Amino acid sequence: MLEQNIGDRANQNNSQEILEQQFEVEDEEELGEFDIPLKERKLVTHPYDFVIRTLKAQIDDNTLVLADKFQRRHVWDRTKSSRLIESLLLNVPIPVCYFAELNDGCYSVIDGQQRLTAIYRFLNNEFPLRALKVLPEINRKKFQDLDMGYQRLLLSRTIRCIVILKESHPDIKFDVFERLNSGFVPLNAQELRNSVFRGKLNDLILKLSEDEVFQKARRVSGIDKRMQDCEMILRFFAFFFDPIAYRGTLSRFLDSYLQSGINFDEETLEHHREVFRKTIDDVFYVFGDQAFRRYNPEVGWEKSINRAIYDVIMLTFASLESEAIRSKKEEIIEALKKVCIDPEFDEAITSSTKNKERIQTRINKWREALWQVGLEVPPLKIGK
Secondary structure (H helix, E strand, C coil): CHHHHCCCCCCCCCCCCCCCCEEEECCCCCCCCCCCCCCCCCCCCCEEECCCCCCCCHHHHCEEECCCCCCCCCCCCCCHHHHHHHHCCCCCCCCEEEEECCCCCCCEEECHHHHHHHHHHHHCCCCCCCCCCCCCHCCCCCHHHCHHHHHHHHHCCCCEEEEEEECHHHHHHHHHHHCCCCCCCCCCHHHHHHHHHCCCCHHHHHCCCHHHHHHHHCCCCCCCCCHHHHHHHHHHHHHHHCCHHCCCHHHHHHHHHHHHHHCCCCCHHHHHHHHHHHHHHHHHHHHHCEEEEEEEEEEEEEEEHHHHHHHHHHHHHCCCHHHHHHHHHHHHHHHHHHCCCCHHHEEEHCCCCCCHHHHHHHHHHHCCCCHHCCCCCCCCCCCC
C-alpha cells in the first residue's frame, strides 16, 4: 500500500559535477586503433537485477568494491544523494550500473559509483534526507528513523547491473568501460583506472596523493576529488620507470603501467615511494608553490599547473642528487624562466603536448638548460 501511494509522485534531479580548477586544459587525445587479433577481441557480459539489500551486503564483505568506500573522494552532495533515495522509494527507474569482474571474482564498480555510494551511506545512517519535494515528510530522517515500511521498500528495490566478465580482452574491456561511463557524474580516466586496476601500485598512489609537500606545491590543502593528483603521480612513474613503452597514446600508456603495478613486490613499491618523495621535496625546495607553472615575462608565473612542465621538472630532478639541485636553486629558476620563452619549448608545452616528439623536445630543451647551469642530467628517451 505504501509503495502504491508514493508511486503516484515523481521528481527529477539535476546533476552537478565538482571540479578542482587547478590545471591548464590539455589537448584532446585521439586513441589509435587496437592492434589485437580478431579472434581475441571478445567482450563477455552478464546482466543481473541486484536487490539493494544484497548490494549492501556485498559492499560490506568487499565482494563489491566501491572506489572509495569511506568517501574520501565522494562527489555527490547530500541533496543529490537524498533525491536518489527518494527516486528509489518512488520506483523511478535508475540508470544501469556497470561492474568489472576482477581476477579474484569480486566486482568493481565502473559506472554507478556515486549512486551506490549514496545508497550505501544512507543505509549506514551517515546523512539525513533533505530537500525532498515529493516525500517531504521524511526530510531530516536517517535510514534508522524511517518507518519500517519505507525501510523494507528501499531494501527490496532492484537495480539492473551489467557485469563485464574477466574473460574479456583487457584492452577491449577498458575501451568499453570508457564508452559505458555515462553516469550522473561520469568517471574520468583516472577514476576509471582506480576502479579497474586495483592493486599495490594504485594503493601507493592513493597514499602519495595525501603527501603534504605535493599538495603545497600545487597550492591545495587536500586531495583532488576527481583524482587528477593521482594521475599526476602515475604519469611521473610511467615516464620515469618505463619511458620506452610510450607509443603516443597517453591514456593507454598510463593504463598499462598501472595494470603492471597490480602485483609489484614491496621492494619495487618502496623504490617508487622513495623516488617520488625525494623528487617532490626537491621541486618544492626550488620552486615552492610556483612549481609546475609556466613563466610569462609579461605576467610572471601563471596560476594553473602545466602538466608538460610537470613532466620535465619531475623527470630531470628524479635523475639528479638532491644536494646538486638545491645548490643551484636560483640558477634553476632562471633557467626555467629563460626556456619558457624559447619558441620550440613553448610550443612543446602548449600544443599537441601528448605527442611523442613534443614530449622529447621539451625534455631535451629543459635538459640542455640544466646542463648550462652545471647540472648533468642523463639523457631520457621517450618511446622507441
